[in-house]
Amino acid sequence: MAHATAESTPPPPNNGDSGYELGILERRLLPSEDFLALWDAILIDPAIKDRLLAQSLLNFTIRPTVDRxxxxxxxxxxxxxxxGxxxxxxxxxxxxxxxxxxxxxxPFQYLEVDPHDVASAGLGQRQKAVTELLGNTIARYARQRPTIVLLDEVETLAVARSGLSMDVNPIDVHRATDALLAQLDVLAANTPRLLFxxxxxxPEAIDEAFLSRSDLLATIDRPSAEACRKIFFNTIHALADHYPAVRALLNSPEVESAAAICRDLDGRxxxxFVLAACTLRHETALDPNTLQAQDFLEALQRGKEEHRNLKDRR
Ligand SMILES: Nc1ncnc2c1ncn2[C@@H]1O[C@H](COP(=O)(O)OP(=O)(O)OP(=O)(O)O)[C@@H](O)[C@H]1O
Ligand SMILES: [Mg+2]
Structure with a gap:
């Protein structure tokens, strides 16, 4: 996972302790090389990255010292x-x-919340699980050292209460959102060295009150045509770092045509699709040094075709 194309599946804990805690999917100390590589691997408007970093730094500069x-x-x-x-x-x-x-x-503590762990708590238990996770587990870590918590797929936790039908959704879901908001307020007041x-x-499924609590809301759009091209070549370069024969393909006309096909895809x-080029033949799957320039073109065309067919069938 130490290279720049790492898909963002959770890496194994690197804290030397694999103890299970309800709602915590991953726990590690930061900085770590593979997470730093992810920051560089995502090719977006640098102004967005700058703003995100400034907000995050400000959080740890200001919150411990100023009057809330x-x-x-x-x-x-x-x-x-x-x-993607x-x-x-x-x-x-x-x-x-x-x-x-x-x-x-x-070192910073990094925690990754598993929203499904909390959401799947039994009837009547969801609100309790949220309170336990934020008010107890996360608060405990954040008292020990600066802590950053990833809440992936947050619409699962901060369910928009305005969209809930009391007929089909248990009151428990409503109360779990209430509990999340209440705990965020308590943590905001008492635990300044913490960032979610x-x-x-x-976003339309997220509760309004959760949105209003965010200090920065950033929209990450699909990549521009220029960024698509960069992601495409960045992925081939990552392959070439390990399989040097791939480097010789970089300037071929087929690879150029493949790059052009990428322009309306997302980064994932x-x-x-670039990696799928290695699966066109078993020989190449066993040794990507045997890749040929037209493999990229074929893999991209196939990938796009399959996605188009799937869309048509829906
Ligand atoms: N702008 C980008 N630049 C480079 N790589 C990208 C970009 N966008 C996505 N990727 C790649 O796509 C893969 C998926 O990224 P990630 O899981 O972070 O996306 P996501 O927005 O969280 O997706 P989802 O909404 O489905 O959870 C990663 O391998 C990542 O490197
Ligand atoms: Mg994601």
Whole structure:
């Protein structure tokens, strides 16, 4: 997972302790090399990255020292946008870069919340699970050292109460959102060395009061045509770092044509379709040094075709 194309599936804990805690999917100390690499791997408008980093740094500069009644930061950054645009990777990268820029605060604690763990708590237990997770577990870590918490798919936890039908949704879901908001307020007041980074594909499903608590709401859109091209070549370069024969293909006309095909894809699709070029023959899957330039073109055309067919069938 130490290279720049790492898909953002949770890495194993690197804290030397694999003890299970309800609602915690991943726990590690930051900065760590693979998370720093994620920050560099996501190719978006640098102004967005700058703003995210500034907000995150400000959180740890200001919140411990200033009066909250007049400078009311909640310690919450929200990233919204379509699937596969790099939100989770950016969140992990941002956590690592923040820790790297503030070495005087010591290592940062990074926690990743598993929203499904909490959401699947039994009837009547959901509100309790949220309170336990934020009020107890997260608060405990944040008292020990600066802490950054990733709330991925936050619409699962901060369910919009206005959209809930009491006929089909148990009151428990409503109360769990209430509990989340209440705990965010308590943590904002009492635990200044804490930052939540939340992500969502469905901002319309997030509770309004949660949105209003975010200090920065950033929309991460699908990549521009220029960024698509960069992601495409970045992925091939990552392959070439390990399989040097791939480098010779970089300037071929077929690879140029493949790059042009990427321009309306998301970042995840581009990286996956490039990797799919290695699966056209068993020989290449066993040794990507045997890749040929037209494999990229074929894999991209096939990938796009399959997605088009799927869309038509829906
Ligand atoms: N702008 C981008 N630049 C480079 N790589 C990207 C970009 N967007 C996505 N990717 C790649 O796509 C993959 C998926 O990224 P990630 O999981 O962070 O997306 P996401 O927005 O969280 O998706 P989802 O909404 O489905 O959870 C990663 O391998 C990442 O490197
Ligand atoms: Mg994600």
């Amino acid at each position: 009644s007049r400078l009311p930061l909640h310690g919450l950054i929200l990233l919204v946008g379509p699937p 645009t790099g939100k989770t990777s950016l969140a992990r990268g941002l956590a690592a870069v923040t820790a790297a820029r503030m070495p005087h605060l010591g 980074i939340a992500t969502s594909n469905f 699709q581009i990286r996956k």
